[in-house]
Amino acid sequence: MAELMENQVFRAFTTYAAIVVLKMVLMGPLTAYFRITRGSFANEEDVARKSEEEKKKLLKAHPDVERVRRCHQNDLENVVPFVLVGLLYALTGPELSSALLHFRIFTGCRLFHTVAYITVLPQPSRGLSYILGMLVICSMGYSVLNTVFLL
Amino acid sequence: MAELMENQVFRAFTTYAAIVVLKMVLMGPLTAYFRITRGSFANEEDVARKSEEEKKKLLKAHPDVERVRRCHQNDLENVVPFVLVGLLYALTGPELSSALLHFRIFTGCRLFHTVAYITVLPQPSRGLSYILGMLVICSMGYSVLNTVFLL
């Protein structure tokens, strides 16, 4: 096991995977922040102490909250596959330089994607960072299937 | 490979990861149960045999179904990162006692979170179990980055 963590590619993968997953997890508190500042909640028990009138207002969707949630969802749809395919990719023993290129581009893309989504940067900034991130996953997936193929 | 499963930390991780992932997967049938008992479906083909009037009624969202779906979504946002970061954490060879503490707190939190969400326990019970679970993920992520860091 210690052997695995002595491998340079696996260490690099572990570092970048931890960074992007932690970033994704922090979308939760960001959603909570927007829910509180924008006054938009999803559950009745979250606004239990308010008057009936206030409750109705607080249980409506707010565009800013929905935006953070879409960003979070997009992370789930891309960061999770990156870690899953990236793990298999790292285990197939690729070149360190090639692996680093994949991990760095993906991590950069996703950090930029979040900024572009939350601060409403004009398109195609968000679209391109999404596509580039997805291509990295596909490239690693292709490499994995090319090295290890047993149907 | 067998070596990996002889490691105590990895065996503990495997046990807790399997438990929380299976719990998450079972949110699917729970959603189906609420959809059927509450009469609230998402797809036209699911209510194909009903009359036009009934279809309209059955294709409306129901608060109980939406609640289970939000709970499922929250699991996706937390249980999946736990398993991903937890796997890397287990591979960095932490102390068994420290690892068990992380795994047990997280598993307890998520089981309680589901109960609190579905049975509508008053806040902050759900909020606290969510935050504590997230702190466990962050703590493991920090430990991983602290042990293995290669950018």
Next chain:
Amino acid sequence: MAELMENQVFRAFTTYAAIVVLKMVLMGPLTAYFRITRGSFANEEDVARKSEEEKKKLLKAHPDVERVRRCHQNDLENVVPFVLVGLLYALTGPELSSALLHFRIFTGCRLFHTVAYITVLPQPSRGLSYILGMLVICSMGYSVLNTVFLL
């Protein structure tokens, strides 16, 4: 590490996991395709160049887009747990024939599930492929807990 990829079960797992994750990731471009052809977007910046009147029309939800998104969500809820539990299962060293049976049934089910969802095949085709896929995850999870149990 190379040892891991010489193991037949692990190679089979890697192959099937890469296939289903890549399939899931490609739901993203499929959603984009439906968004463009059906004229239904989620973000204001995606329709920035259009007139105010057109914007309102383009920012409405379209049933076909929502269908692809539900299909993508169902993949997240099932493909990700399959890879997570499947990885642990592969590491417990099951029989190759038994492992292949699990991986093949799941992969077949999920490919069929996507076709059934997108092309609106009559029920219970979609429902059965979902249930069968879930049973495969549960069976692997049971096998994992049966082999490695350390609470």
